[in-house]
Amino acid sequence: MSAERPAALYERNKAHLDAALKACETRSYWSPFTESPSTSLHGPERPAEGKARFEAMLGRRFDLDQPGTIGEVGYEISPYTGKTLDVRYPKPDPQALFDAAKAAMKPWQRLTAEERAGVCLEMAFALEEQAFANAHATMHTAGQAYLMAFSGSGANALDRGVEALTYAYKALKDVPRTADWEKSFGRTGVVQLKKQYRIRARGVAVVVCCATFPLWNAYPAVFANLMTGNPVILKPHPNGILPVAMAVKRMRETLTACGLDPNMVLMAADERETPITIELLQHPDCAIIDYTGSQRFGLWIEEHCADKLVYTETAGCNGVVMDSLSDPEGLIGGLANGLCGFSAQMCTSPQNIHIPAGGVKIAGGETLSFEEVGQRLADTIVKRTEDPKRAAALCGAVQARQSIDLIEQVRERVKAAGGRVVLDSRPYEHPDFPGAQTATPLVVEVEADAVDLYGEEVFAPVCFLIREPSREAALQNAATLAAERGAISSYLYSSDRDFIEAAQDAFTDAGASLWINMDQRMPINFAAAYSDYHVTGLNPAGNACLADLAFVADRFRIVQFREPVPAEAAQ
Amino acid sequence: MSAERPAALYERNKAHLDAALKACETRSYWSPFTESPSTSLHGPERPAEGKARFEAMLGRRFDLDQPGTIGEVGYEISPYTGKTLDVRYPKPDPQALFDAAKAAMKPWQRLTAEERAGVCLEMAFALEEQAFANAHATMHTAGQAYLMAFSGSGANALDRGVEALTYAYKALKDVPRTADWEKSFGRTGVVQLKKQYRIRARGVAVVVCCATFPLWNAYPAVFANLMTGNPVILKPHPNGILPVAMAVKRMRETLTACGLDPNMVLMAADERETPITIELLQHPDCAIIDYTGSQRFGLWIEEHCADKLVYTETAGCNGVVMDSLSDPEGLIGGLANGLCGFSAQMCTSPQNIHIPAGGVKIAGGETLSFEEVGQRLADTIVKRTEDPKRAAALCGAVQARQSIDLIEQVRERVKAAGGRVVLDSRPYEHPDFPGAQTATPLVVEVEADAVDLYGEEVFAPVCFLIREPSREAALQNAATLAAERGAISSYLYSSDRDFIEAAQDAFTDAGASLWINMDQRMPINFAAAYSDYHVTGLNPAGNACLADLAFVADRFRIVQFREPVPAEAAQ
Structure with a gap:
C-alpha cells in the first residue's frame, strides 16, 4: 500500500x-x-x-x-x-x-x-x-x-x-489521537501520562x-x-x-x-x-x-x-393538511407535481390529503368546497399528464407490477366502501418506450373514518382525498397517522399563522417533519442534502x-x- | 415558569x-x-x-x-x-x-x-x-x-x-435552530426556503x-x-x-x-x-x-x-500482562494498590495476572521467577494491609456478603484444582467500625489452562497469578479474555517497546483499552473524566x-x- x-x-x-x-x-x-x-x-x-x-x-x-x-x-x-x-x-x-x-x-x-x-x-x-x-x-x-x-x-x-x-x-x-495529561495526586505530586486514542471500526x-x-x-x-x-x-x-x-x-x-x-x-x-x-x-x-x-x-x-x-x-403514509390556500394555482400545482412525480414511488411522496368537509379558504375570502379542491387537483393532474412527453418526464415508469395491481385494488376497495373515484388512473403512452409500464395518479374520495383504506402506505400513484370534520380534525388525523403509521414528509397548506404554529407543535409531538405551503416552483418533496434532515427516527418510517x-x-x-x-x- | x-x-x-x-x-x-x-x-x-x-x-x-x-x-x-x-x-x-x-x-x-x-x-x-x-x-x-x-x-x-x-x-x-436555503430550479428560478429545526427528546x-x-x-x-x-x-x-x-x-x-x-x-x-x-x-x-x-x-x-x-x-475480568518490570517496587506497588483498592469492587480493578512461567526481567538484566513475582506482590499487599488504619483507608469495606462467600469458594475451587494459595484473605480490624465487613485480597496461583477458575469476573478481592508458557501466551490469553469475557481496564508491564506495540495491537483487536506501566504514584485504575474513555463498547463489559x-x-x-x-x- x-x-x-x-x-x-x-x-x-x-x-x-x-x-x-x-x-x-x-x-x-x-x-x-x-x-x-x-x-x-x-x-x-x-x-x-x-x-x-x-x-x-x-x-x-x-x-x-x-x-x-x-x-x-x-x-x-x-x-x-x-x-x-x-x-x-x-x-x-x-x-x-x-x-x-x-x-x-x-x-x-x-x-x-x-x-x-x-x-x-x-x-x-x-x-x-x-x-x-x-x-x-x-x-x-x-x-x-x-x-x-x-x-x-x-x-x-x-x-x-x-x-x-x-x-x-x-x-x-x-477524538484526538493523543493527549498529555497531568494531575497532582496529593503527596506523591504530579503524575504525567501520555495517552493515545485509536478509532476502531465495528x-x-x-x-x-x-x-x-x-x-x-x-x-x-x-x-x-x-x-x-x-x-x-x-x-x-x-x-x-x-x-x-x-x-x-x-x-x-x-x-x-x-x-x-x-x-x-x-x-x-x-x-x-x-x-x-x-x-x-x-x-x-x-x-x-x-x-x-x-x-x-x-x-x-x-x-x-x-x-x-x-x-x-x-416509508409511511405521508399526509397533507389543507387549511387555506393563499395561492391556489401554485399550491395545488405543487401538490399535483408531488402526486405525479416518479408515479409517487418516493418515500417523500404525498398520499393522504386531509381536507375539511367545509372546504378551504382561498385568497380574497372565498372558499373552495371539498369537491372543488379535489376537482382542481384532478384537473391539474390531467393537465400535467395529457401530453405524453410531459407525463414521461414527470411520472417516469412504474417499477413493480404490484404497484399497478395496487391501483386496481384501491379503486375497488374504495368503491366498495362507498367512496368515489375523482380521477381514474390510466397508463399513458410513453413517447420513447411504447411498452412502458406507466400509470397516472388515481385520486379517490373517502371519509375520515375509513382509515383502513388510507392508513398505510400504498406504494403506487394513489391519492386519497379525506373528508374531515374540520381543519383541526384534519391536523389531528394526519399527525396521529404520522406518529402511529409513520411519515417521512408531511405537508401543510395554510395562511393562518396560528394554525401553522399549532400544526408545528402537533407534528413535533408526532415526531414528524412538516413542509409548509410548498408551491410548484420546486418539487415539493425534494430533500436537500446538508439542509433537510431526512427521516426523524421518531415514527415507524425509519429509525x-x-x-x-x-x-x-x-x-x-x-x-x-x-x-x-x-x-x-x-x- | x-x-x-x-x-x-x-x-x-x-x-x-x-x-x-x-x-x-x-x-x-x-x-x-x-x-x-x-x-x-x-x-x-x-x-x-x-x-x-x-x-x-x-x-x-x-x-x-x-x-x-x-x-x-x-x-x-x-x-x-x-x-x-x-x-x-x-x-x-x-x-x-x-x-x-x-x-x-x-x-x-x-x-x-x-x-x-x-x-x-x-x-x-x-x-x-x-x-x-x-x-x-x-x-x-x-x-x-x-x-x-x-x-x-x-x-x-x-x-x-x-x-x-x-x-x-x-x-x-x-443542530442549528434555523437556516436560510436557496437554490435555483431551472426555469422557475431561485427558490428560497426558511427552515426550522427542533430538538425532540426520546x-x-x-x-x-x-x-x-x-x-x-x-x-x-x-x-x-x-x-x-x-x-x-x-x-x-x-x-x-x-x-x-x-x-x-x-x-x-x-x-x-x-x-x-x-x-x-x-x-x-x-x-x-x-x-x-x-x-x-x-x-x-x-x-x-x-x-x-x-x-x-x-x-x-x-x-x-x-x-x-x-x-x-x-464488568469483565480485567487482565494484567507481565513481561518485564523496569521498576519492580513502583510497579508491583501500583498493582498491589489496585488489588487492594476498595477491596477490588471496582469495574476497573485488576484480577488476572498473566505471568510467564520463566519469570519476568527486571532492571539490570535480572529475572524474577514466577514465584518471586507472586511473593513480592503478596508481601506488598501484606505491608499495605497490616496497619488497620492504612488497610481501612485503602480497602474500605466489602459491600455484599456474597463477595465474602466468593473468596471462600475461589479458595476451595483453586485448591481442588491443584492451585496454590499464595496469600490468604483475612478480615482486617477496622479502627472505627469494629464490626465492619472487611477482607484483604486473596492471591492464588493457577495454571493457564484453568480458565474456568479465572475466566469471569469474581466480584471480590481475589487475584489470580496465572502461569503462562511465555509472554506472548500471556498477552494472547489476556487479550482473548478481554474480547470474549469483557474487560474495562487491562494492564501491561513491559520495558520492551516492541512488545508494548504488539500488545497495543492485540488489545485493539480485542476491543479493550490498555494501561501501560502504571506505577504506585497514582491509583492505577483511576479513570479521569474528560480524558479516559471509560468502556470501549467493543467487548462484553458494556456497550x-x-x-x-x-x-x-x-x-x-x-x-x-x-x-x-x-x-x-x-x-
Whole structure:
C-alpha cells in the first residue's frame, strides 16, 4: 500500500470537504456535482457516450472482479421495455464476502480521517463520472424518468453521500489521537501520562438498497461506514442490481488505484426467487445494517437483528393538511407535481390529503368546497399528464407490477366502501418506450373514518382525498397517522399563522417533519442534502436520519492506551 | 415558569462549560470541583456538619416529595456497622412516575441547550455542596472508604457527569435552530426556503445505579438525558438508596428553584425481595435505559430490551500482562494498590495476572521467577494491609456478603484444582467500625489452562497469578479474555517497546483499552473524566462509553419545518 496516495487525495479534495463542513453548519445549498444533464454543460458527446456505455453492458456478464463468486445471478426487467436486461452478476458465497471484507478492514483502520475522506471523495467524483450511464441503468431498473435518474440518482444522491461522509469526519475528528495529561495526586505530586486514542471500526456493514432509488440511501450508508472504518457489502434489490454493480465496480477501482484493498466494497446480488438478504443480515459477521425499503421488512429487521447496529429508512403514509390556500394555482400545482412525480414511488411522496368537509379558504375570502379542491387537483393532474412527453418526464415508469395491481385494488376497495373515484388512473403512452409500464395518479374520495383504506402506505400513484370534520380534525388525523403509521414528509397548506404554529407543535409531538405551503416552483418533496434532515427516527418510517451525528457516531468505538511519562522526560 | 432563570444560570456557569468543552478537546485534566475533603480547604466545620447531616437522616422517613408514592420502602445495611440504616423512602407506583416524568418533559423541551446546561451545572454544584454528607451515605451503603467516598463518589463522579453534559451540549449545538436555503430550479428560478429545526427528546430514561458506586455512572446518564430533553427515573440498588435519594432530592430542589417541573428527576426505590427493575425497564413508557451493574444482567437487558435505547457499563475480568518490570517496587506497588483498592469492587480493578512461567526481567538484566513475582506482590499487599488504619483507608469495606462467600469458594475451587494459595484473605480490624465487613485480597496461583477458575469476573478481592508458557501466551490469553469475557481496564508491564506495540495491537483487536506501566504514584485504575474513555463498547463489559458523541447523539432526534420565503420578502 502506498501511504502517500490517500493523503494526496485528501489534499486534492480538501476544499470540497471544507465546503461540505460549512454547508452542514449553515445548512444552506451547496454541491460539488453537476445536477443537470444539459449538453450545454457537458457537451454533446457525453450523454451519448453514457448511453452507449449502458447499452454495452446489456446481454452479457457484468465485469465485477470480486472474491467469493460461485456462479452467476441476476434477472432484471426494465419497466420501460418490459424485457430483461440480461446482465449476469457474480453469485456470491456470503461467507467468502465477509471474510474478504474483514481482511480488507484491517489495513484500512490505519488510514487517518483525512485519508479516508480523501479516498471517499475521490470515489464520489469517480461515480459522478459515470452519471450518464448510471442514469440509463437507473431508468431501466427503477423506472425513473431520465432527468430524475440523472440528477436525483446522480448529483443529489452523491450529495447525500458526501453529507454523511462529512458527519463521519466530524465525529472522527472529535477524538484526538493523543493527549498529555497531568494531575497532582496529593503527596506523591504530579503524575504525567501520555495517552493515545485509536478509532476502531465495528465490523462488516450490509447495505440493503431499494428498488426505486438504488443509490440515494446507499451512498450515505457506504460513506458513513467507510469513513468510520467498516467495510461494506451492498445488497441490491433483485430488480436494481445494475446501478449498484456499476457503483461497486467504480468504488473498487478507486480503492485499487490508491493501493488499497478493494474488498472494502463488495456486492451480494440475488434473484427474487432465491433471496439472500436475511442470510446476510443475520450472518454472525454482519455488525451493521443499513436498510432502505418497505416499512414491514424494516420493522422486522429492527426487531430481529437488534444485536447489530440497525439503521432504517422505510416509508409511511405521508399526509397533507389543507387549511387555506393563499395561492391556489401554485399550491395545488405543487401538490399535483408531488402526486405525479416518479408515479409517487418516493418515500417523500404525498398520499393522504386531509381536507375539511367545509372546504378551504382561498385568497380574497372565498372558499373552495371539498369537491372543488379535489376537482382542481384532478384537473391539474390531467393537465400535467395529457401530453405524453410531459407525463414521461414527470411520472417516469412504474417499477413493480404490484404497484399497478395496487391501483386496481384501491379503486375497488374504495368503491366498495362507498367512496368515489375523482380521477381514474390510466397508463399513458410513453413517447420513447411504447411498452412502458406507466400509470397516472388515481385520486379517490373517502371519509375520515375509513382509515383502513388510507392508513398505510400504498406504494403506487394513489391519492386519497379525506373528508374531515374540520381543519383541526384534519391536523389531528394526519399527525396521529404520522406518529402511529409513520411519515417521512408531511405537508401543510395554510395562511393562518396560528394554525401553522399549532400544526408545528402537533407534528413535533408526532415526531414528524412538516413542509409548509410548498408551491410548484420546486418539487415539493425534494430533500436537500446538508439542509433537510431526512427521516426523524421518531415514527415507524425509519429509525435513522440522513444525516446527523447519530447516523455516524456509533459506527466506531475508541480504544485507548496510557502510560506514565518517564521521570527523566517529565517536566 | 420564569424563563429568565435558566438563562441566568447559563450565564453564571458559562465559564465552566467553556472550560469543560476545552477539556474534552485537549483531554487534559480539569475540574471545577474540590476533590479533597481536607479541612485546610473546607475549614473544620463542614466535615462535621456533613457527618451530622448524614446521621440526622438515619432511622426515619427520607423527605423526598415526589408524586406516585404508595407506601414506604427501603432496607439498607451498612457494610461498616452491619446494621440497617433504617431510612424509609417513597415506594413508587411506576405508572405514576412515568406519567409525571412525561408531563415534565413537555415544558423542558422549550429550554435551549444553553439553558439546560445552565440548570444542569447548577445541579452539579448543588450536589457538590452536600459532598460530605454524601461521603458518609456512600460509605454506609457502598462500603467505600471515607476518602474515596468523598472524592471518587463526589468530585470525580460529578466530573464524569459534567463531561457527559458537555458532550450532549456539543451534539445539540451541532443542530442549528434555523437556516436560510436557496437554490435555483431551472426555469422557475431561485427558490428560497426558511427552515426550522427542533430538538425532540426520546422519552423517559430509567437509570439503574449499582451497589458499589451509586452515582459515578448515574451522573453522566442523568446529565446526558436531561441535556437531550429526557426525564430521568433513577433506580438505586436496594442497598444503595440513600446517596441516590439525596442526589434526586437536591436535583429536584434545583429544578423547583428555577421554576421548572421537578419531575424531570424521580427515584424508584425497591427492596431486594420485591424488585421493580424489570418492570421499569420493560414499561412501554421507558424509552432509554442506562444500566450499571453485573455483566449478566447487562447482557440480559441488551437482549431483552432492544426496543429501547440501551447503554450499559458492566464488568469483565480485567487482565494484567507481565513481561518485564523496569521498576519492580513502583510497579508491583501500583498493582498491589489496585488489588487492594476498595477491596477490588471496582469495574476497573485488576484480577488476572498473566505471568510467564520463566519469570519476568527486571532492571539490570535480572529475572524474577514466577514465584518471586507472586511473593513480592503478596508481601506488598501484606505491608499495605497490616496497619488497620492504612488497610481501612485503602480497602474500605466489602459491600455484599456474597463477595465474602466468593473468596471462600475461589479458595476451595483453586485448591481442588491443584492451585496454590499464595496469600490468604483475612478480615482486617477496622479502627472505627469494629464490626465492619472487611477482607484483604486473596492471591492464588493457577495454571493457564484453568480458565474456568479465572475466566469471569469474581466480584471480590481475589487475584489470580496465572502461569503462562511465555509472554506472548500471556498477552494472547489476556487479550482473548478481554474480547470474549469483557474487560474495562487491562494492564501491561513491559520495558520492551516492541512488545508494548504488539500488545497495543492485540488489545485493539480485542476491543479493550490498555494501561501501560502504571506505577504506585497514582491509583492505577483511576479513570479521569474528560480524558479516559471509560468502556470501549467493543467487548462484553458494556456497550457505551463515558463519554463520547455516541453516548449522547442518539438520545434526541430532529423535527424540521420548511416554508418558502414569500416573494415580497425574498431578495
